[in-house]
Amino acid sequence: MREHYETPGREAGARNNDNLQRENLLKTVHSPLHSDPWRPHRRTHLLVKGWLLRLRGCLSCVCGIEWYCYVALGISTATLSYAMDLSVTKLIRAHKWLYWNLDGNSLLQFLCWTLYPACLCAVASSFSDSICPFSTGSGIPEVRTMLSGVEMPHYSSLTNFFAKFLGLTCTLAAGSTVFLGKVGPFVHLSTMLAGYLSNMCSLISDNSQVKSGGEMLTAAAAVGVSSCFGAPVSGVLFSMEVMSSHFALNNYYPCFFTAACGALTFRLFSVWSGEEETLQAVFQTNFSTSLHFLPIEILLFIFLGLLCGVVSCCYLCCHRRILEFTKTNSLVIKMLTTEKGLYSGVVVFLLASVTFPNSAGRFMASEHTMKQLLTSLLDDTQWTSISHNASVQEPPELGLQWGSSESPSFLSLAVFLIMKPWMLLLSCTLPLPAGFFMPVFIYGAALGRLLVEVVHMSSTTNINPGSYVLAGAAAFSGAVTHTLSPALLTVELTGQFSHAVPVLIATLIANAVARRGNRLSFYDALSVSKRLPHLASLTLASPQLSMTPVGRVLGGKTFHLQRSAGSEEIRLAVNTGTQTQIPVVDSHGSSIFLGFILRSELLSRRAETAEERLEEVCHIHQDTVQISPHVTVQEADRILNITGAQTLFVTEAGRLVGLLTQQEMKRILEDLAKEI
Numbered sequence: 001m002r003e004h005y006e007t008p009g010r011e012a013g014a015r016n017n018d019n020l021q022r023e024n025l026l027k028t029v030h031s032p033l034h035s036d037p038w039r040p041h042r043r044t045h046l047l048v049k050g051w052l053l054r055l056r057g058c059l060s061c062v063c064g065i066e067w068y069c070y071v072a073l074g075i076s077t078a079t080l081s082y083a084m085d086l087s088v089t090k091l092i093r094a095h096k097w098l099y100w101n102l103d104g105n106s107l108l109q110f111l112c113w114t115l116y117p118a119c120l121c122a123v124a125s126s127f128s129d130s131i132c133p134f135s136t137g138s139g140i141p142e143v144r145t146m147l148s149g150v151e152m153p154h155y156s157s158l159t160n161f162f163a164k165f166l167g168l169t170c171t172l173a174a175g176s177t178v179f180l181g182k183v184g185p186f187v188h189l190s191t192m193l194a195g196y197l198s199n200m201c202s203l204i205s206d207n208s209q210v211k212s213g214g215e216m217l218t219a220a221a222a223v224g225v226s227s228c229f230g231a232p233v234s235g236v237l238f239s240m241e242v243m244s245s246h247f248a249l250n251n252y253y254p255c256f257f258t259a260a261c262g263a264l265t266f267r268l269f270s271v272w273s274g275e276e277e278t279l280q281a282v283f284q285t286n287f288s289t290s291l292h293f294l295p296i297e298i299l300l301f302i303f304l305g306l307l308c309g310v311v312s313c314c315y316l317c318c319h320r321r322i323l324e325f326t327k328t329n330s331l332v333i334k335m336l337t338t339e340k341g342l343y344s345g346v347v348v349f350l351l352a353s354v355t356f357p358n359s360a361g362r363f364m365a366s367e368h369t370m371k372q373l374l375t376s377l378l379d380d381t382q383w384t385s386i387s388h389n390a391s392v393q394e395p396p397e398l399g400l401q402w403g404s405s406e407s408p409s410f411l412s413l414a415v416f417l418i419m420k421p422w423m424l425l426l427s428c429t430l431p432l433p434a435g436f437f438m439p440v441f442i443y444g445a446a447l448g449r450l451l452v453e454v455v456h457m458s459s460t461t462n463i464n465p466g467s468y469v470l471a472g473a474a475a476f477s478g479a480v481t482h483t484l485s486p487a488l489l490t491v492e493l494t495g496q497f498s499h500a501v502p503v504l505i506a507t508l509i510a511n512a513v514a515r516r517g518n519r520l521s522f523y524d525a526l527s528v529s530k531r532l533p534h535l536a537s538l539t540l541a542s543p544q545l546s547m548t549p550v551g552r553v554l555g556g557k558t559f560h561l562q563r564s565a566g567s568e569e570i571r572l573a574v575n576t577g578t579q580t581q582i583p584v585v586d587s588h589g590s591s592i593f594l595g596f597i598l599r600s601e602l603l604s605r606r607a608e609t610a611e612e613r614l615e616e617v618c619h620i621h622q623d624t625v626q627i628s629p630h631v632t633v634q635e636a637d638r639i640l641n642i643t644g645a646q647t648l649f650v651t652e653a654g655r656l657v658g659l660l661t662q663q664e665m666k667r668i669l670e671d672l673a674k675e676i
Helices: 008-029 042-062 065-101 106-131 140-147 158-173 183-204 213-229 232-243 249-272 297-328 330-338 340-354 370-377 383-388 398-402 409-427 437-458 465-481 485-494 497-515 522-529 535-541 543-547 567-576 599-604 633-643 662-674
Strands: 581-585 593-598 647-652 655-661
Touching: 065 106, 065 158, 065 183, 065 213, 065 249, 106 158, 106 340, 140 183, 140 213, 140 232, 140 522, 140 535, 158 183, 183 213, 183 437, 213 232, 213 249, 213 485, 232 249, 232 485, 297 330, 297 409, 297 437, 297 465, 297 497, 297 522, 330 340, 340 409, 370 437, 398 409, 409 437, 437 465, 465 485, 465 497, 465 522, 485 497, 522 535, 535 543, 535 633, 535 662, 543 633, 567 599, 581 599, 581 655, 593 599, 593 647, 633 647, 633 662, 655 662
Parallel strands: none
Antiparallel strands: 581 593, 647 655
C-alpha cells in the first residue's frame, strides 16, 4: 500500500520500474540456462552438490571430516616429498653422468662441476625472488611464529607454495656442493598445505563448531619431518619442541595419526618403485651383534656429548656473526636486495671450486651425495683396519671411498670437519629455499666417526663405530637446534634401538653445554635476525623483555561504549572501530568495566538502536578474560595462546585500561624486536 505523501511522478516511475523487472523476469524464466549467464549448467551443479552432500553424510557417519583431512595431509605431503626426492635424484644423476663423460678433460670437468650447481642455485634464487620473495630460507622461524598465533598471510600463499617447492628442488639438485637439506622448507610446505586443507574442512563440514586450524598446522609440522625421514615419532617430538610455544594435549593424537600416515605413504612409495623389497628404515643398518657397547664406553659417549656441545657453541656463535654481517655490510645488502641470483651463483661457484674432486674435493668425499655421506659414515667396520689390509683384494667398502692411497680416511675426515663449517655458514647466506638440519646431522656423524677412529688407533679394544656415529649426529644436531628429538630420529632412521641409551646421554650433555647462558639456538637466531614477533626467541636474545609489563607497551586510548550509549555513539563505534569485541563501561567518567558486546550484534541491530539505548537492545557479555597492566608481556602472550581468547581486557581496580588482541600483541613484539 502506497503512502499518502507519494507524488504522481514518483508513482509513475515506480510503475515503469515494475514493468521492467517483470520483463527481465520473463526473459530469465524462458532462458534455456534457467540461471544467470555467469553460472551455466545449474542443474548439473545441483546434481553434483547433492551427491557431495550424500558423500559427506556417509563419511561423517564413520568419523569427523577433519580426520579425512588429516589423512589427506599425510598422503599428499608424503607424495610431494617422494616426488621431490625422485626429481632431485634424476638431476644429480644427470650431473654425474655429464661429469664422468668428460673424463680426460680437466677444464671441461671443472666447468661442469662448478657451473651446474651455480646455475641451479641462481635459478632457484631468481625464481623464488620473482614469484614470491617470502619463499627463501628455512621457513621454520616463520612457521613457529604463525603457530604462536601471529597471522602471516604472505608466508601461506599459493605462490609461496609453488616458489618454495621448485626452488627447493633446484637447491637440492646442486648436491653436497652447497651442503644443504630439505627438512625446514618442507615443514613450511606441509603447513601451507595444511592451511588449505583446514579451510576446505571448515567449508564442507556441517558442524560450525569444528576448530581444526591450529591442530592441522601443528600436525603439519610433524608430518613434514616424518615425510622426509619416515620417522613419525620423532616428527611429533620435533613439533612439540621446536614449533609450538605450548603443546595442547588435544593435538597429541592428530599429530601422531597424521605423521604415521605420512611416514607409511613415504615408505610405501619406495617399495612400489622397486627401490626396496619391504618396509624398513631409510638408513637401514646391520651393526654386528657381537659388538655391544661396554659400560666403560659410557665415558666415551659423555666425552662425545661434551665435544659436540662445545663445537656447536662455536658454530652458533659464528652463525650469529655471519647473520649480523649480512645485515650491516653495504655490499652484501645491495647484492641480497637487487642481485640475488648473481650472489647465489657466485657463492655456489666458489663452493663448487673448493669441492672439485681433482683438487681439494678428493679430501672431503665431495663426489658423495648427502645420503651417501651419511650411509658411508654409518659403516660399522673400522676404516683404519681396512686401510691397513687394503692389499687383500676385496670389494671396496663405503669407508674406503673416503680415503685413497694419497689421502687416508683419517685425513679426509679431518679435512671434512675443518672445511664444512665455514662452507655451511656461507651457504646460510644464500637467498634460496634451503634446510639446515641434515648438514649439521651429517657433520655430527663425522665428529663421532673421527672420535671412534682415533680411539681405535690408540687402543686394541673392539668397539662399534656406528654407535658413535649415531651419538655424534644426534648430539650435534640436537645442540645446534636445542632439541632432543634427534636422539629418537637416529633410532628411527637406522632401526638400532639397542644404542638408544648412549645416544640419548650424548644428546642430553650436548644440549646442556649448548643451552648454558641462555644461548640462542639456530632457529632462534634466524627469528631474531629477521625480527619476527616470536616471543620465545626474543626473550632469549634479551631476557629483560620477559619482565616488560603490558601496561607500558599498550597502544593508544581504547574505544569503548558506555552502558547508556545512544544511537550516535553506537554508529560511531560501528563505523570507526575494528575490534570484534567492543568493551562496555558503566560511564565514560568512571570507566568501570562491565563486559563487552559483539560488533556483529551492533551491525544486525543498528535499526533497533535508533531510539533505544545500548543496554536495552544488546546483550552485554560478562564472560571475559581480564589481566592487570602489571602482567608481563610473556605472561599475556601465554594467556592468549592457551585460552584462545580473541581479546584480553586490561583492567586495574575494575577500570578499563586497554585491550590486548593478537594483532596488538604482534605490534608489541615487533616493537620489542626493534629494540634488540
